[in-house]
Amino acid sequence: QVQLIESGGGLVQAGGSLRLSCAASGRSFSNYAVGWFRQTPGNERQFVADITWSGITYYADSVKGRFTISRDNAKNTVYLQMSTLKAEDTAVYYCAARSGARRKSLPQDYDYWGQGTQVTVSS
Numbered sequence: 001q002v003q004l005i006e007s008g009g010g011l012v013q014a015g016g017s018l019r020l021s022c023a024a025s026g027r028s029f030s031n032y033a034v035g036w037f038r039q040t041p042g043n044e045r046q047f048v049a050d051i052t053w054s055g056i057t058y059y060a061d062s063v064k065g066r067f068t069i070s071r072d073n074a075k076n077t078v079y080l081q082m083s084t085l086k087a088e089d090t091a092v093y094y095c096a097a098r099s100g101a102r103r104k105s106l107p108q109d110y111d112y113w114g115q116g117t118q119v120t121v122s123s
Contacts (some may be wrong), residue, residue, distance in 0.1 A: 001026050001027070002024055002026035002027070003024065003112070004024050004095050004096070004097060004112055004113065004114035005115070006022050006093065006117040008020040009119045010120070011121075012085055012119075012121055013122050014085060014122065015084060017081070017085065018082045019082070020036070020080040020093055020095075021077055022034060022080075022095030023077050024076045024077065024078070029073065029097070030076075031099070032053060032098060032112075033097070033098050033104070034050070034051055034071065034078040034097050035049065035051075035097075035110060036069060037094045038092065038094070039091055039092050040090070044107075047105040047106070048093070051070065053101065055071065058105065066082065066083050067080060067081065067083070068083075078095060080095075086121060087123040088121075090120050094114055095113075095114045097110060098111050098112075
């Protein structure tokens with residue numbers, strides 16, 4: 001089992017930055033890939049970024065060049081650095097963990113989820 005807790009959300013002006021953290025507990029976290037998703041009311045959960053256990057990263061086109069995902073396995077933590085934020089980035093952000101090394105981006109590919117953290121970007 002893996003337990004995930006997100007933090008770092010909040011209110012920021014357009015053009016600003018935030019760093020989200022996903023702290024994990026449980027066995028063998030370093031063997032898991034971790035993804036970030038976001039969701040707005042009435043919409044499906046949307047893929048944002050993913051990092052494999054070896055550090056290979058993938059991004060949604062909408063955030064490429066603005067967001068950076070990274071991990072610190074010694075701290076059992078994955079980060080999402082968000083820059084040049086836009087109003088359309090407003091959402092609840094979730095981190096999720098999955099086993100396997102192949103590229104994945106669908107919510108059903110992930111086994112464990114955090115509770116989410118709200119990010120609000122004011123224009």
